[in-house]
Amino acid sequence: MSFLSTRRKASRIMLELDDVHLGKLLKSLRTTMRSGAIASTDLRVSQIADFLKGRDWDRHTFHLGVLAHFLADTPVPSKWAEQQPDNATALVLHAWSELFRARATGNSEGVSRARTNCLRAADLAPLDPTPWIVLLTVSRLERYRTADTFYVWNEILLRDRWNREAYLSMMRYLSPDEAGSRLQVLEFVDSLRSRMPVNAPCAATELTSQVLHYQSIRARGGVEGLMARNYWKDIHVTAALDHASRHWTQPSFLSHAAALADLNTLAYALTSADRPREARPVFRAIGGAVTSWPWQFEGDPLSAFQRAQSRAEASR
Structure with a gap:
């Protein structure tokens, strides 16, 4: 994660965050896409x-997720899986790209293929958590029975105890929008808080759940929506x-691959809670690496980020 700096970097949406090698790969892939070569x-x-x-x-999951998103509208993942049907990573990338495409288009045709690829990959690479992480998303999309979803969840924990992507996925599964309730989310977060290392890759699960709940209150509109900012005054929310x-911007405190994504979430939460002065060091730690979520709730994500950043810098 980048160290604090008083110099503002030009902000842009960066799938790679601060992963220089991934950024170089994405740049190279864009170049070959534009070339149109056979x-x-x-x-x-x-x-x-x-x-x-x-x-x-942790980093492998991050790389796969970014590449699956980036390549979802291309033939690359399917081509690689066809060429190397016994390569677990190729199968997982293909499966994950199918899920990104299914969510973007509303066409669930590829979800069953994703399930098949994940199960095959899990057999080929029994120590790899990523087939199970993607299968957890499949279970959410296909509305698996609760016992079956928790079976997948436990398989992930056996392989990567604090995997960020898995905890965020499970938290969303337990939300009222899917198969659970607000109470189940709170119980999940409480259980996690009492057990995990404070700087674990999944450290932002609680804050992410709070941002999602805040956005859901605002989306209801009316008086409730107008009073949504009071949510940030709750004692438990304030404590988080x-x-x-206090801790996340300390040098090397967060070292996982998606740390800057979590800092984007923190900057958004502090801004929403009307705490712009405290958001200032967070924006400086972020540099220019903007994530679409959660800023897209405010309209164009880059513009929303820049407005909040300017407000933080101007605060006294």
């Missing part, structure tokens, strides 16, 4: 296969914000 798909497959060889599960703003 062999460009094979070239991209080769580049991605070379890149995705690490076994740091206080802890995050």
